[in-house]
Amino acid sequence: MxxxxxxxxxxxxxxxxxxxxxxxxxxxxxxxxxxxxxxxxxxxxxxxxxxxxxxxxxxxxxxxxxxxxxxxxxxxxxxxxxxxxxxxxxxxxxxxxxxxxxxxxxxxxxxxxxxxxxxxxxxxxxxxxxxxxxxxAIPLIRPLRESLAGDKINRVMGIVNGTTNFILDKMDSTGAGYQEALDEATALGYAEADPTADVEGFDAAAKAAILAGIAFHTRVRLDDVYREGMTEVTAADFASAKEMGCTIKLLAICERAEDGGSVTARVHPAMIPLSHPLASVRGAYNAVFVESDAAGQLMFYGPGAGxxxxxxxxxxxxxxxxxxxxxGATGPGESAYAALPVSPMGDVVTRYHISLDVADKPGVLAQVATVFAEHGVSIDTVRQQGKDGEASLVVVTHRASDAALSGTVEALRKLDTVRGVASIMRVEGE
Amino acid sequence: MxxxxxxxxxxxxxxxxxxxxxxxxxxxxxxxxxxxxxxxxxxxxxxxxxxxxxxxxxxxxxxxxxxxxxxxxxxxxxxxxxxxxxxxxxxxxxxxxxxxxxxxxxxxxxxxxxxxxxxxxxxxxxxxxxxxxxxxAIPLIRPLRESLAGDKINRVMGIVNGTTNFILDKMDSTGAGYQEALDEATALGYAEADPTADVEGFDAAAKAAILAGIAFHTRVRLDDVYREGMTEVTAADFASAKEMGCTIKLLAICERAEDGGSVTARVHPAMIPLSHPLASVRGAYNAVFVESDAAGQLMFYGPGAGxxxxxxxxxxxxxxxxxxxxxGATGPGESAYAALPVSPMGDVVTRYHISLDVADKPGVLAQVATVFAEHGVSIDTVRQQGKDGEASLVVVTHRASDAALSGTVEALRKLDTVRGVASIMRVEGE
Structure with a gap:
C-alpha cells in the first residue's frame, strides 16, 4: 500500500x-x-x-x-x-x-x-x-554498524583521503617528490588551494575518530586520534619502501589492543607490503580494510569523495x-556501551623502518644496536651502506611500542656517531 | 532503557x-x-x-x-x-x-x-x-539494498565462489591444469568430494539470481541465469590470457542493458585485465565489483565461505x-517494483577471445574475417601462428552480442579451413 x-x-x-x-x-x-x-x-x-x-x-x-x-x-x-x-x-x-x-x-x-x-x-x-x-560513496558505516553487529572488530585500517592517496600514488609511480606531486594534484583539482586539511591528516583523523567510535562501541574524540601528515614523505622513502617490497600510504588505523582492554586511533604515513590489498589502491580512490574475529579480513573500496x-x-x-x-521506527543510534579507554600513541605496537646517517667507522653498528637493545626494541634487519666516510644504516625492527621506539630514537640522536635520523616510518599490514 | x-x-x-x-x-x-x-x-x-x-x-x-x-x-x-x-x-x-x-x-x-x-x-x-x-561474511546484500537505495546500479560483477577461485588462482600461478588444481583444492578442503555445484557454476548462479534481483529491483529466477562452468578452462587458456595482460576468473555478472529496459544475469569463466581489482583476488577469497550511476565503482572483498x-x-x-x-518494525522486504524483463544470453553484449586451429595456407584469414563480418562481429585484433601446415588464429573481437558471436562460431566450424575451435572466452572488465 x-x-x-x-x-x-x-x-x-x-x-x-x-x-x-x-x-x-x-x-x-x-x-x-x-x-x-x-x-x-x-x-x-x-x-x-x-x-x-x-x-x-x-x-x-x-x-x-x-x-x-x-x-x-x-x-x-x-x-x-x-x-x-x-x-x-x-x-x-x-x-x-x-x-x-x-x-x-x-x-x-x-x-x-x-x-x-x-x-x-x-x-x-x-x-x-x-x-x-x-x-x-563506500558503504562503510552501515556495514560496520549493522552487518558486523554480531562480530568483534579488532582493526580498521584504511586509505580514507583521496587527495593524499593521489599524491603518494604519483610519487610512487613516477619517483616525483612531494611538492611536484602536490602541484599536479592541485592542477588536476584533486587538491584544494590550501591542502592543509588533507596533507596534514586532519581530514583522515576526523574519519578515524568516527570509524573507531563505531567499530569499538566507544566514544573516540578527535583529540584522541594521533595525527601525522604526509608532507615529509620523500622520494628516498619510496626508494627504501621499494627495497622492502613495500609502498607508502597515509593510513587511518583504529585498533583494539591485544588484551582487548583499550583502543587506539591514529593517522600517519606507513609502509605496507605490495601484497596487501591496500597497496594497490590507486589515484584518488579510498579503501578500508577491516579485521574481525569471525568475518576475518574484509575490504571496502571505492571513490572517497566527489x-x-x-x-x-x-x-x-x-x-x-x-x-x-x-x-514509525528509528535506526540504530550511537553505540558507546563498551566505553573502552583510548590509549595514547605511545602504547601503539607496530614495526618501524629507521634510516640513520652515521659515521663510516668500525663499531657504529654495535653502538646503535646497543641503544635499540637498551630500549627493548628488537631489530629484525640492518642494512649498512657507506663510502667516503659517510654511511647510512637502515634498521627494521620487530614489533615494539611507539614509546620504546621514541626513546630509542632520542638516544640515537645523542650518539656522536649518528649524524642524523633521516627518516622514521612505521610498517603496517603484515 | x-x-x-x-x-x-x-x-x-x-x-x-x-x-x-x-x-x-x-x-x-x-x-x-x-x-x-x-x-x-x-x-x-x-x-x-x-x-x-x-x-x-x-x-x-x-x-x-x-x-x-x-x-x-x-x-x-x-x-x-x-x-x-x-x-x-x-x-x-x-x-x-x-x-x-x-x-x-x-x-x-x-x-x-x-x-x-x-x-x-x-x-x-x-x-x-x-x-x-x-x-x-562480505556485507553485500545490505549495501546493495540499503546503502545504494538512492542510486541506480548498472552492473554487479563478482567472484562469488571461493572453490573455483582457488582452482583458477592455482592454475594461474602454477601453470597447473584443471584436474591437478582441483585435486589440490580437494586435498586442502576447499572443494567438496563432489565439486559439481561449485565447478559447474550452480552455486554462483544462485548468488547471481539473488544479487540481480536486489540490484535491479526485479525478480530474477535461477532459470533466468545463464550458467557455464569452469571445468573446460585449460592451461592454454591461461597462457592466452597472459598474452593479453589478463587472467581468468569465474564471474557472476548481473547487468542492466544500455537502454535500461532489461537486465541479464550470467555465470561463466572470463578473461579480465590484470589491472582490474577483481584480478588480484587470490585463493578462496570472494569480491564483488558494483557499478552505479552516482557512486561509480565500488568493490567489496572478503572470505566468501567458512x-x-x-x-x-x-x-x-x-x-x-x-x-x-x-x-516493532520490519526492515526492507523484497523490492521488485521495477519488474524489468530478463533477457536471454544471446542479448548480452561483450568481447570475445577465440582460438581457432586452422590450415596453414594463404587466404584462411580472409575467409575467417569474412565470416565475422557477415555476422556483424567486428574484429579488434588477430594473431596468426603457424608451422608445418598447422596454424592457429587468435581473434579478439570488439563488443558484440552473444547471439552474433554464436552464429559466427557456428559458421566458422563449417569452413573447411577451420579444423577446430580450440576455445571461446568472454573478455570482461574493460
Whole structure:
C-alpha cells in the first residue's frame, strides 16, 4: 500500500554535493518513491548565494534562512551538506527539536560533536545518519554498524583521503617528490588551494575518530586520534619502501589492543607490503580494510569523495531514514556501551623502518644496536651502506611500542656517531 | 532503557555454521545484549543427529523435531542454516506463520523461492534476512539494498565462489591444469568430494539470481541465469590470457542493458585485465565489483565461505532482526517494483577471445574475417601462428552480442579451413 503524503526534505547547502542530491531526487523520483513507499519532495534549499542559477531547482524553494527552513515543522528529513562546525551543528539540533530526522555528510562535525548530536537525536526520537561523512560513496558505516553487529572488530585500517592517496600514488609511480606531486594534484583539482586539511591528516583523523567510535562501541574524540601528515614523505622513502617490497600510504588505523582492554586511533604515513590489498589502491580512490574475529579480513573500496559519490551515500541514508519514518521506527543510534579507554600513541605496537646517517667507522653498528637493545626494541634487519666516510644504516625492527621506539630514537640522536635520523616510518599490514 | 525479556532464537541446523553461531551467541552474549537492547537466548537447536556431542550447547535444547520448534509460538527469530530446498522452505514459512522472523544463509532456496518466501514474510509482517547467502561474511546484500537505495546500479560483477577461485588462482600461478588444481583444492578442503555445484557454476548462479534481483529491483529466477562452468578452462587458456595482460576468473555478472529496459544475469569463466581489482583476488577469497550511476565503482572483498565468516553475517542479520522486533518494525522486504524483463544470453553484449586451429595456407584469414563480418562481429585484433601446415588464429573481437558471436562460431566450424575451435572466452572488465 503506497502512502500518499510525500515526505518533505530540506536541503542545507547546494554546492557540489547538494546540487547532485537535488538532481538525483528529481531524475530518480519514481525509483525513490517505490523504494521508500512514499514520494519524497524537496521542500526547501538553504544557500548562501541565492542569486546563483541552480539548474533543475525551483527558485521558489531557495532561501538564505536555513534556520527558518529547519524550524518549519513540516520537514521530515533535513539533509545537511554545508560542512564545518557552525552553523551546521545548531541547524541539526534545531532540526531534531522541530521534528525532523537528519542526514549529514559532515565528518568534522561528527568527529567533534558526534556524541552530543546522537544524544539530541535520541532525545527527540529521530534518526541521525552520516554514511557520506566517511569514504564518500563506500558503504562503510552501515556495514560496520549493522552487518558486523554480531562480530568483534579488532582493526580498521584504511586509505580514507583521496587527495593524499593521489599524491603518494604519483610519487610512487613516477619517483616525483612531494611538492611536484602536490602541484599536479592541485592542477588536476584533486587538491584544494590550501591542502592543509588533507596533507596534514586532519581530514583522515576526523574519519578515524568516527570509524573507531563505531567499530569499538566507544566514544573516540578527535583529540584522541594521533595525527601525522604526509608532507615529509620523500622520494628516498619510496626508494627504501621499494627495497622492502613495500609502498607508502597515509593510513587511518583504529585498533583494539591485544588484551582487548583499550583502543587506539591514529593517522600517519606507513609502509605496507605490495601484497596487501591496500597497496594497490590507486589515484584518488579510498579503501578500508577491516579485521574481525569471525568475518576475518574484509575490504571496502571505492571513490572517497566527489559530488556524485557523496550524493549516492546521502541518498542511501535518505531512503533509510524515510523508511524508518514511515515505519514509525528509528535506526540504530550511537553505540558507546563498551566505553573502552583510548590509549595514547605511545602504547601503539607496530614495526618501524629507521634510516640513520652515521659515521663510516668500525663499531657504529654495535653502538646503535646497543641503544635499540637498551630500549627493548628488537631489530629484525640492518642494512649498512657507506663510502667516503659517510654511511647510512637502515634498521627494521620487530614489533615494539611507539614509546620504546621514541626513546630509542632520542638516544640515537645523542650518539656522536649518528649524524642524523633521516627518516622514521612505521610498517603496517603484515 | 534495557528491555528485560530475552529474545528467543531457534537454530535450525548445527553444522559448521550453526555451531559457530551458537558459540558466538554464548561467548559474545554481553555484546549482543548491548547492541540489541535485550538479551538473546538460544531457545532450541534442531539437528538430525541428536547424540553427537556439541560443545557449549545445552543438550536439553537439542531436538530432532524442527517443525515443533518453529511452531512453539514463543520464538522471536528462526536461524535457518540447514541449506537445501526442503525441509528448509516449509520450516521458514511455518516460522512466519507462528510469529517468528527468519535469518537464513540458504542461497539455493532464496534463489529458487525468494519471491514466495518474501511474500510469506510480508503477509505475517515479519523479517526475512539472508546476508550470509551471498559471499559469506562480505556485507553485500545490505549495501546493495540499503546503502545504494538512492542510486541506480548498472552492473554487479563478482567472484562469488571461493572453490573455483582457488582452482583458477592455482592454475594461474602454477601453470597447473584443471584436474591437478582441483585435486589440490580437494586435498586442502576447499572443494567438496563432489565439486559439481561449485565447478559447474550452480552455486554462483544462485548468488547471481539473488544479487540481480536486489540490484535491479526485479525478480530474477535461477532459470533466468545463464550458467557455464569452469571445468573446460585449460592451461592454454591461461597462457592466452597472459598474452593479453589478463587472467581468468569465474564471474557472476548481473547487468542492466544500455537502454535500461532489461537486465541479464550470467555465470561463466572470463578473461579480465590484470589491472582490474577483481584480478588480484587470490585463493578462496570472494569480491564483488558494483557499478552505479552516482557512486561509480565500488568493490567489496572478503572470505566468501567458512563457518566463522558465514556466522558473522548470520549474527549481523540476527542483531538487525532483533532490533526491528524490539522497535516493532520490519526492515526492507523484497523490492521488485521495477519488474524489468530478463533477457536471454544471446542479448548480452561483450568481447570475445577465440582460438581457432586452422590450415596453414594463404587466404584462411580472409575467409575467417569474412565470416565475422557477415555476422556483424567486428574484429579488434588477430594473431596468426603457424608451422608445418598447422596454424592457429587468435581473434579478439570488439563488443558484440552473444547471439552474433554464436552464429559466427557456428559458421566458422563449417569452413573447411577451420579444423577446430580450440576455445571461446568472454573478455570482461574493460
Amino acid at each position: 503506497m502512502r500518499t503524503r510525500p515526505l518533505k526534505v530540506a536541503l542545507l547547502g547546494c554546492g557540489v554535493v547538494g546540487s547532485e542530491v537535488a538532481r538525483i531526487m528529481t531524475t530518480h523520483a519514481d525509483d525513490l518513491t517505490a523504494r521508500i513507499g512514499a514520494p519524497v519532495e524537496l521542500a526547501g534549499v538553504a544557500v548562501r548565494r541565492p542569486d546563483r542559477v541552480r539548474e533543475g531547482i525551483d527558485p521558489a524553494l531557495v532561501t538564505t534562512d536555513a534556520t527558518a527552513l529547519v524550524k518549519r515543522g513540516d520537514i521530515d528529513v533535513v539533509v545537511e551538506v554545508i560542512g564545518g562546525i557552525e552553523p551546521a551543528r545548531t541547524l541539526i539540533t534545531t532540526a531534531f527539536e522541530h521534528g525532523a530526522s537528519v542526514v549529514s555528510a559532515n565528518k568534522a562535525l561528527l568527529a567533534q560533536d558526534g556524541a552530543a548530536l546522537h544524544a539530541a537525536a535520541q532525545e527527540h526520537d529521530k534518526d541521525l545518519y552520516y554514511e557520506a561523512a566517511v569514504a564518500g 559530488g556524485s559519490p557523496t550524493a549516492s551515500a546521502v541518498l542511501g541514508d535518505l531512503v533509510a531514514v524515510c523508511r524508518n519514518r514511515i515505519g | 534495557m528491555r528485560t525479556r530475552p529474545l528467543k532464537v531457534a537454530l535450525l541446523g548445527c553444522g559448521v555454521v550453526g555451531s559457530e553461531v551458537a558459540r558466538i551467541m554464548t561467548t559474545h552474549a554481553d555484546d549482543l545484549t548491548a547492541r540489541i537492547g535485550a538479551p538473546v537466548e538460544l531457545a532450541g537447536v534442531a539437528v538430525r543427529r541428536p547424540d553427537r556431542v556439541r560443545e557449549g550447547i545445552d543438550p536439553a535444547l537439542v531436538t530432532t523435531d524442527a517443525t515443533a520448534l518453529v511452531k512453539r509460538g514463543d520464538i522471536d527469530v528462526v536461524v535457518e542454516v540447514i541449506g537445501g530446498i526442503e525441509p528448509a522452505r516449509t520450516l521458514i514459512t511455518t516460522a512466519f506463520e507462528h510469529g517468528a522472523s527468519v535469518v537464513s544463509a540458504n542461497k539455493a532456496l532464496l534463489a529458487q523461492d525468494g519471491a514466495a518466501l518474501h511474500a510469506a514474510a510480508q503477509e505475517h509482517d515479519k523479517d526475512l534476512y539472508y546476508e550470509a547467502a551471498v559471499a559469506g 563457518g566463522s565468516p558465514t556466522a558473522s553475517a548470520v549474527l549481523g542479520d540476527l542483531v538487525a532482526v532483533c532490533r526491528n522486533r524490539i522497535g
